[in-house]
Amino acid sequence: MKSPRISQNKKNSPWFLYILETKNGKLYTGITNNIERRMKAHKTGRGARFTRNFGFKKLLYSEGLNSQAEAMRKEREVKTWPRKKKIELAGIKKRKSASKLKIFSRKQKAKGPHRNLLKEFH
Numbered sequence: 459m460k461s462p463r464i465s466q467n468k469k470n471s472p473w474f475l476y477i478l479e480t481k482n483g484k485l486y487t488g489i490t491n492n493i494e495r496r497m498k499a500h501k502t503g504r505g506a507r508f509t510r511n512f513g514f515k516k517l518l519y520s521e522g523l524n525s526q527a528e529a530m531r532k533e534r535e536v537k538t539w540p541r542k543k544k545i546e547l548a549g550i551k552k553r554k555s556a557s558k559l560k561i562f563s564r565k566q567k568a569k570g571p572h573r574n575l576l577k578e579f580h
């Protein structure tokens with residue numbers, strides 16, 4: 459498994475912005491001053507309510523920042539971003555998800571000459 463991308467320009471800084479993936483594929487963005495302790499809390503269900511509800515899968519991205527105020531500003535900004543932009547920040551290449559294919563097949567059965575095109579994009 460590929461390790462998360464960590465910003466190297468401020469690796470010894472006191473605050474971190476992080477993005478993690480939950481067990482059902484949702485992204486969670488947060489800040490902390492101790493990344494190891496916070497990830498352990500998320501893994502054991504003592505983290506944020508969001509990760510207690512959706513589970514913890516893996517850390518995708520971590521960025522060191524100079525202060526709590528800077529971390530809070532960056533967190534507020536990143537939380538407004540669409541999922542695609544967060545994934546780009548984390549340096550993850552787009553991959554097909556089997557679960558998305560299952561959702562598509564349950565919602566609608568493609569018929570006719572376009573069915574192969576629909577399968578390629580989901």
